[in-house]
Amino acid sequence: MTTTNLLELSGVHTHIGAYHILHGVNLAVPKGQLTMLLGRNGAGKTTTLRTIMGLWHASQGSVRFGSTDITAMHTPQIAELGIAYVPENMGIFSDLTVKENMLLAARAAKNADQMDDARLKWIFKLFPAVEKFWNHPAGKLSGGQKQMLAVSRAIVEPRELLIVDEPSKGLAPAIINNMIDAFSELKKSGVTILLVEQNINFAQRLGDTVAVMDNGAVVHSGSMAAFSADEALQQSLLGLAL
Amino acid sequence: MLETRNLTIRFGGHVAVNAVSCAFAPGTLTAIVGPNGAGKTTYFNLISGQLKATEGTVTLDGQSLSGLPASARTRAGLGRAFQLTNLFPNLTVLENVRLAVQATREGAHRRGLNLWSIWSDHRALTERADQILADVALKAKEHATVASLPHGDQRKLEVALLMALEPKVFMFDEPTAGMNAAEAPVILDLIRALKKDKTKTILLVEHKMDVVRELADRIIVLHNGQLVADGEPSEVIASPVVQEAYLGVAKEVA
Amino acid sequence: QSNEIRIAHIYSKTGPLEAYGKQTQTGLMMGLDYATGGTMMVNGKKLVVIEKDDQGKPDLGKSLLAAAYADDKAAIAVGPTSSGVALAMLPVAEEYKKILLVEPAVADSITGDKWNKYIFRTGRNSSQDAISNAVAIDKPGVTVATLAQDNAFGRDGVKAFKDALKKAKLAHEEYLPAATTDFTAGAQRLIDKLKDQPGRKIIWIVWAGAGNPFKIVDLDLKRYNIEIATGGNILPAMAAYKALPGMEGAAYYYFGIPKNPVNEAMVAAHYKEFKTPPDFFTAGGFSAAMALVTALKKTGGDTNTNKLISTMEGMSFDTPKGKMTFRKEDHQAMQSMYHFKIKVDPAFAWGVPELVHEIKPEEMDIPIRNKR
Amino acid sequence: MNKDFDWKPLALVPLLALIALPLTGSVSTWLTLTVAGLAMGMIIFIIASGLTLVFGLMDVLNFGHGVFIALGAFVASTVLGGMSDWTGSQELWRNLVAVFPAMLVAMLVAGAVGLAFERFIVRPVYGQHLKQILITMGGMIIGEELIKVIWGPGQIPLPLPDALRGSLFIGDAAISKYRILAVIVGVFVFGLLAWTLGRTKIGLLIRAGVQDREMVESLGYRIGRIFVGVFVVGSALAGLGGVMWGLFQQNLIPQMGAQVNVLIFIVIIIGGLGSTTGALIGALLVGLMNNYTGFLMPTLTQFASIFLMVAVLLWRPQGVYPVANR
Amino acid sequence: MISRLLSNDMPRNRLLALLLLAVVLGLAFAPFIFPGVKALSVAAKVLVFIVLVASFDLLLGYTGIVSFAQTMFFGIGAYGVAISATRLGSGWGALLLGLGVALAISLVLSLAIGLFSLRVRAIFFAMITLAVASAFQTLASQMSDFTGGEDGLTFKLPELISPSFEFAEEPFLGVSLDGRLLCYYLLFVLAVVLVLALLRIVNSPFGRVLQAIRENEFRAEAIGYRVVVYRTTASVLSALFATLAGAMLAIWLRYNGPDTSLSFEIMIDVLLIVVIGGMGTMYGAVVGSVIFVVAQSYLQDLLRIGSEAASGLPGLSSLLSPDRWLLWLGVLFVLSVYYFPTGIVGRLRK
């Protein structure tokens, strides 16, 4: 199977202030697949995602999205190319209602009536809380509900690439199942997904390819199947067996 | 003994915690589980005083805490770590912990209002803080500012602050959420050590069922704000409410 | 050193009264030039003016005056623009035993209870303003109500005015906060008090500052036959008078009114330099210069303070407003004021005050308020 | 939105007027005061409306806002000064023809200066209140001094066009004509703002951007440009407010902007930071309150609006219409 | 020893230490190093501002409260001295009584404002204090029988610290030994003591709690600190120190009026100094005050030189005119926020 890479980072270095965080990250996200980015706390996963989104800029190396070089582009431009991003802290607008949060994510809609009904229904089915609290201020949601809203926002309109930072944290097992369903459905519809995850089961069930980071660099990448099978590798990279 | 009686809170029409009566004995670890939005965090908020109950009471060792503000409840012996990390972002890791040590040790409320002694003279506080940081494996980063810590380390610090308070009641709200599987044991070991102490009351909100199964002496289940199950871990997990509403039938992943 | 006479001019070069202060400075320089015949010399000594900016701040004025006397060795100081600054400065003159010629600060207490013997004033004081206005409108059968700022300036003014009214009846005193912008409420109270009075009804306004109390005519006072009267003001402020043709009052100065050679010279010089007529405070600065040079000429250029004081007490000197005399008791310059009536002339951007009558110093009974 | 519209704050305005009725004594006096107060409120609303956007929505504590008000007024004086044929005319339409371009030019100039102000002064300090206070204060000083350089440090007159002087009468109660114009302009500004913020996404975007700028950008919005745009509109509205305020005062001083700062901050706070309706109510309440206390207890007028603000905050600590749940 | 005196809060940077040493020595010997009435006035103003700014930094830098009422308390101190000296004569008793009454009023007022407003949103607190301060200013000018209104009060103080008192015939090192000199040293000692006291307070356990509250009020409450108590205590302390600074001003000027101690302009100067110096560092107050007050006092002189140099270029020279000194002060505001985001002390310590 020959796959083209939708997103490609090569030799990316990122500095935050005086700190040198990423030391030459090479990462390829094949089109139409779900790529899992794993690694210990502090390995640089979040930093990598933020660098892709242009929230921090690489000091060296390049980031390509499809045929576009997005290394130096500004965040809104990058998002407009068709990338949705769920940050680690969820980025909920707590003063706005759930509806308003969703409306902002739906770029094509001018007001709430113009949002895609079928898609909303689908979201409501996956994450009932979003419907239930539709007119509530989002700041009042529970931790898990916020997480659901954050993911719902990312999928309210179709996007080519979905980047999600730890979507499963704080979710009840039943909802994690929904989340897994959601991502597999999205994948089926042709969306490419890049996920950072700590929940290994989650990672294993969904991932097509895997990349493991440590100390600001990708130290392993390959297919999920091969990674799952190789316990010694897991042990050495993550300090545990899946 | 921590006890809530008929504890209720309404937000407009929505009853987030509905008449929950429950007692927690020292020396036991009670896990609180339930779907997202079940009211677990809100229940904690009611106990620790971040929210005012619409109805019901909270007592600790027979002393009523109901009218007290959060700070007074903390001084009375309730300790709390938050679900969403909530620290002093521009102070160093060490100072964060030291502040918590100062807050509750040795009648230290007065010490907090002490305007005239020099802070750095209070060596004992620093030593204690250092010790706690060693416990949560953050010693190496004690001079880093909190804002620059990765998410996982912030979670650890959150727990460290709780430890520093040396409360009678420990309330953990998803302490390992977002923590790497290799790091989580540090926190879990701490909780195990607390359990050994046998005098502490421990409440733990956690979605990872393997953790719950291993640590809990007892599980209570909240659903739509109501207490719907209470008992032995294996029993409760096997019960149909939990299987259906929480675990999403048998497709357990965590 | 002995070939120079240093004069410090401390005024609001900047701050809220900047525009006034600058007029004074212009007038002072023109006056010195005129009085010395363009030489800036008196008895072979050069007059040097040192400018200092008090920014309208009393504390600053105070330390500047001290610095002027001590560091800059000024023999005489002129200024300042604001009364508050002047009052803070008075003790400094006494401390350093040097003359302070106050111009144009108006507060009565400068030559009243806060006075000391080193203080002279060429500018008019509040009483002169108020009393001249009283003289202008004080007729039998007239009912007057006053509208003033609720501060020392307004209350002093009304008090002096009230004391000077002999024939007219005072119906009401209205004090509004100095920062008032909407005068409707005050106007309504005035109307309520005046509307049922018989005879001629006048609201006398004493107001300095940003608000525009003349807007009350928009409430159509004519319905009740109520007129408005007020003193003179600087030209931009008199733009508001355009809406009040026929209004009467008494002014300190208007360039078209006094007929004397000094005024003619000043107006001509001012037109030449700035293409505009001189204003209120220009005349003041000019008068101060005339007083200084007259005194210095009399002492033969001697700046000994006691000698200057004895020379200046009772001294008369020419100014754009005619002859002024420093009263011996309180060193206040006695001077004419002008009863005017507003005429609207499209050639001018302001309401033009036409002279009705020159109120000579003798016609005004200005009380002596210092405790000498 | 209409179903559960919170009418209580709206009722405050007639309530205040009713309380004042027995106190003022005569109906015609009360009517004069009330109508003048409401119209004054409208003028205050116009000068405060820009700040609703800048401070209320964008959360920029712009102490320099007053400078745009002053700027608008001074620009108007120049424009009107050049059209004395039109302003001097007795015909209303000719006067309005003169006032309209004055407003337009004032808004354009204020908006353009706002653009520069945003770029050089406000942009580095979004989200940092303290620095905003300082840097905009600096901007205010610079602006005021530049006004002095251009128009001179003194007072300059801005006479009201002839046909707008004087009053109309309802029985014995007088209503000055200019205030009627102010009400018309105020209603127009209110309508436009309420529509833009209520019916389009722009209001949401700004509020979201204030909370989490990075997230809004990650959603693909160029929040930087939106902020610039809103700031420019806010400044232009301040310029318009300046024209109205200047014509009301009839004379201008460079410090006039600083003088209205506290007043408009009070209005915005009463309104609930960012709510247009709230700001309108705040302005009307302040206008009425000033007139009633001015009539009943003149010495207390200065404290009236502060008292009002404290009272409102005791009732609703977030202002009458907190924007978060608008 | 020095370290205890500074409450173990050392400058932690050699340049900063040298700078502070220079400031202290410069102020200690100011009458001898910088001759002239103006220079001494500037030095005295620096002393007053150091205390005022340091008191404000306790509130702003350490506790994170933005208040515009600091000059109100400053004014209360100044009026306390001024009114009692005007009414009760020029004795030490009157001076102390006035100060005592002023401190009591500040205490009550700051307590009231604190308890009421610290419960509302931070930004509302700022606006409320702004409104209260402006109302207070109006009040001071309206109660003119008592306060002298806009004109203010000029008064006499004890002989010992008045200019007319000379305790030695001969000048010493060219400086006449008079009451003015004594007055300056009184201020100097007061300033040193007060700043050291503030330094002690911010480095006490209490001071640390304040910083915690500034960082995250919610969490500070959760770990057991009663936030309202701490914040109110901080506002009261800050108000009291500001009152003392006001008294120092009145003692030096022997005059007080609304513009001198209550004006919003002073408030803004104070804010700017805190930012230039470095928020949350008492040393910032010291360094910032010196730089700012000196710059403000001599800016006009500097501009005069500039505008003479630029007299050939009409546009530039009207901008460089000394009358437009405020313009440049405004530019200074803007630039200092741009280039010293952490203040001088923050930058040096980095």
Ligand SMILES: Nc1ncnc2c1ncn2[C@@H]1O[C@H](COP(=O)(O)OP(=O)(O)OP(=O)(O)O)[C@@H](O)[C@H]1O
């Ligand atoms: N603002 C910052 N300033 C300085 N260092 C930072 C900052 N943000 C992150 N870092 C550092 O960058 C490194 C990588 O952090 P990052 O957040 O990318 O880790 P992560 O892999 O996402 O960890 P986690 O799983 O805990 O979220 C960490 O060592 C962290 O301390």
Ligand SMILES: Nc1ncnc2c1ncn2[C@@H]1O[C@H](COP(=O)(O)OP(=O)(O)OP(=O)(O)O)[C@@H](O)[C@H]1O
């Ligand atoms: N301040 C509030 N105002 C209104 N509703 C609230 C408030 N706080 C919580 N809620 C609601 O109460 C319910 C319970 O929330 P809570 O945070 O206790 O859930 P939780 O059980 O902790 O869930 P999670 O596992 O997702 O953290 C939620 O539906 C939430 O929306």
Ligand SMILES: [Mg+2]
């Ligand atoms: Mg991360």
Ligand SMILES: [Mg+2]
């Ligand atoms: Mg929760």
